[in-house]
Amino acid sequence: MTGAEEACGLRERKKRATRQALQRAAISLFLERGVEAVTVEDICSRAEVSPRTFFNYFTAKEEVLVPWNSDIVARTAQHVRDQPAEHPPLRVAHTVLATAIDSAMAAPTWRDQAQVLREHPELMPRVVVASRALEAALADGLAQRLGRDREDLYVGLLASTAITAMRTAIQSWHRADPDLAPHGFLDRAFDLLSRGLTAD
Amino acid sequence: MTGAEEACGLRERKKRATRQALQRAAISLFLERGVEAVTVEDICSRAEVSPRTFFNYFTAKEEVLVPWNSDIVARTAQHVRDQPAEHPPLRVAHTVLATAIDSAMAAPTWRDQAQVLREHPELMPRVVVASRALEAALADGLAQRLGRDREDLYVGLLASTAITAMRTAIQSWHRADPDLAPHGFLDRAFDLLSRGLTAD
DNA sequence: ACGTATTTCTGCAGTCCATGCAAAAATGCA
């Protein structure tokens, strides 16, 4: 349960397989019928596990849409600390979140997750709520770098603003060509932030 | 159903009374027992209405904690348009959200709402989700002022960042002296934003 | 004051989410 990616024993591999089966089943059903029309029972039926098992992996059915798993969160926290000390905090956030997006895009379910969110933008805030872990990791890392308290206004503002910028960028990307890379949008958002949100 | 504050007929006044009774009942129960331990039935019992009635006013029990009612949202949208044309967008957002906070603080339930959120910071994201209407009003007004599309990246980033700054400021305020005014925190957050989030 | 139209409230039935618990099954390990 380290969060690392090694496929050690059979038990660990089966857990990963079950989690991914649930995710695949849920997302494909979401695309077929719409999120509201899919029940946990439907998902488990397609994934061939007991309905009770779903809640051993996710706390709510929308959680399968969150692209930031514990691996990504853990690596992001470390990534923040690995950045050169002289880089300004906003640049650190930009770099680190760009990498997080790359990692999320590597997941096999990424395209379908993105498509569900594109078709149901009303779910984005729920994803953001579920993305608190990523925000917390970012805030912790930045606080450490800056030698400030984790609950400092500046630290909290940096982290929450960076996550917001990422969300906004991804939304813009969703509305654009799906085959376009999301990085251009992220770069533009962080550029605007660094300019104090003045018009370009 | 205009959202204005005039107390026209008896029907309208009763509706306001019921809504406020539900809000008072819910918030006092939240403070007594904690949010999780309070059911909709408890709330309605104290407010002396049928359980079914609760959902004619709120879509979920946490919604009573959202300080931005439809009046405030409507006035905010107008307020954006009333700002001098030469003011930069971030300043407009700052001014308008400061006023929105003032309006929210004028509500009789404000102090208790704030106390519940102070004791249960894990609910803040849900409030933010429910604050989408305010964000949308801000985005619409800014888009109009700037002559841009409502879904433009710059417009979306401005609105979402401003709301995030407000949330962060309020969180900092919650952790500080409750009798302190929240405006200082808001001013500091917007100042940081306008400086491109560089350290001060 | 009365009758009618509109709006709101209420009770009921029903679906689904989400959790705790304990037994059963699967896996790891000596």
Next chain:
DNA sequence: TGCATTTTTGCATGGACTGCAGAAATACGT
């Protein structure tokens, strides 16, 4: 093989939320 640990499962439970239709309250014209 036998025992310990982890995961899955079924069962029971409570609570959120919705739709619907009738009752009650309010508005309004006569």
